[in-house]
Amino acid sequence: MKSIKGEMMSQQVNRKVILKSHPQGALKESDFEIVDDEIGEVTAGSVLVRVDVLSIDAFIRTTLDGGGFHTSAQLGGVIPALGVGTVVESADPGFAVGDTVTGPFCSQSYALLPSVMLRKLDTSIAPATAFLGALGMATGLTSYTGIVYVGKAKPGDTVVVSGAAGAVGSIAGQVARLAGASTVIGIAGGKHKVDFLVNELGYTAAIDYRNENVEKRLAELAPNGVNLFFDNVGGEVLDAVLMNIAEEARVVLCGAVSQYENMADVRGPKNYLKIPERNASMLGFTIFHYAHKHAEAEAQMGKWLKSGELKVREQIEEGIENFPATVRMLLDGGHYGKLMLRVH
Ligand SMILES: NC(=O)c1ccc[n+]([C@@H]2O[C@H](COP(=O)([O-])OP(=O)(O)OC[C@H]3O[C@@H](n4cnc5c(N)ncnc54)[C@H](OP(=O)(O)O)[C@@H]3O)[C@@H](O)[C@H]2O)c1
Structure with missing residues (x-):
């Protein structure tokens, strides 16, 4: 041999x-x-x-x-x-x-x-x-860090995740649910991804940003506002969610993939004044800065993976x-x- x-x-x-x-x-x-x-x-x-x-x-x-x-x-x-x-x-x-x-x-x-x-x-x-x-630094640990440590998800929260059918997003919504969120709404491109989020990953609802008006649809799905937004996308999607944030909301900037093909001309959110108006906060994070929390996050993700509570x-x-x-x-x-x- x-x-x-x-x-x-x-x-x-x-x-x-x-x-x-x-x-x-x-x-x-x-x-x-x-x-x-x-x-x-x-x-x-x-x-x-x-x-x-x-x-x-x-x-x-x-x-x-x-x-x-x-x-x-x-x-x-x-x-x-x-x-x-x-x-x-x-x-x-x-x-x-x-x-x-x-x-x-x-x-x-x-x-x-x-x-x-x-x-x-x-x-x-x-x-x-x-x-x-699920246990990777740039995927599962990023999802866990953004939802738990940065976003401080609480029982009863209405949580929205963009880029929801991708690597980080597909796990972030599930972490929010496991942390006690009562409503988890995903935003992704295409009907097939909406079905994937709701039927396979247990998201409460999902919005197809390519074919639906995100701002209006979110107002219907979350009439009391969004408590925590985990944003992977930036640009127009971020603006649409900002119009729907609740008082004291936390907007977590994980990434802005909609901007990555044109980094010389990044477009900031035009609706950012909703942050002071609703006494909300907007916080970015980079996973490297949470190295001291990686072992704890990995242990929790490992338990959920083993128990089958986390679908990948x-x-x-x-x-x-x-x-x-x-x-x-x-x-x-x-x-x-x-x-x-x-x-x-
Ligand atoms: N903060 C950190 O430390 C950290 C660490 C790791 C990753 N991240 C961030 O996490 C995000 C997700 O990364 P990933 O590696 O897991 O990739 P991914 O979500 O698996 O793939 C990227 C997704 O972005 C969506 N997308 C692309 N262009 C878009 C646009 N213009 N508008 C809306 N959606 C768009 C696509 O989904 P659709 O089919 O739905 O369009 C695609 O599936 C990125 O922003 C990345 O930078 C941050």
Whole structure:
């Protein structure tokens, strides 16, 4: 039987997706290029990982412009992306060949990283992909943090989530329900996503922002106003919800995906005066700032996942060559729940 290391030795190619040009407006697949490169030498303190699955996240789009939001992909370089994989060679006694690990592997088929950038996963708790989804920092832990720590969800709240059928949104609404919200309303694009939210994830109701007037429909569904809004989208959707906030509402800015294709001309909310008028608050957060809460959040999410109270939908596309198309799919909303890409 071939060892994992032996398998790797016979295949000395690292297939990479690199950034060819900064996107001008909407991201195009031609902004990327696929190249084959050598796998580097494993030196003291480093670990070579076979990338099994990459997480396709909205933040990836923000790294592609020069001067990105979090960090920037370099022209000719790989694209930042989180992943799960298998150790194939290790020069750190803390990691053994065959260990399942997670880390910032980027858009490539093998990642050679300092061991401090890796975390060993216990796949008896959940399958490896769950550590990118429900238990992942940029997905489930973000949903939990935004609803519980930042939004301070309370029993009886009416909660609204935008981008509700995506990775963060599909979990945020469920966390709100599990935290005691009496009404959870999702906003997503298309009748099929409305059905998914209500029938599969247990949202109270959902609004199709592509075909319905969000402001009017929300006034019907939440006549006493929205207590907590978890916003993934920004732009017109944020404005429509602001018109419907209750007194003392909390508006949590998790992200603004509607703006990511045009970061040089971000549009702020025009209805922000509803915040002082209704004695409300608007708070942004970045998950990195809640590192001290990650273990607690992960433990709670793990319990809900195990008990079946939390439903997850994972959509896994295939092949590193499809990284550009899969990022495009994320921005176009062509997926349900957590979008990922299988590399090996
Ligand atoms: N604060 C943090 O630390 C943190 C961490 C992780 C993620 N985030 C944020 O969380 C949000 C969701 O990220 P994700 O990775 O989970 O992606 P995702 O929600 O799985 O995918 C993005 C979704 O955005 C929707 N969308 C795209 N363009 C839109 C537009 N113009 N108007 C309305 N909806 C639009 C699409 O759904 P439809 O089909 O419904 O249009 C798509 O499914 C992003 O804003 C991201 O930046 C924040």
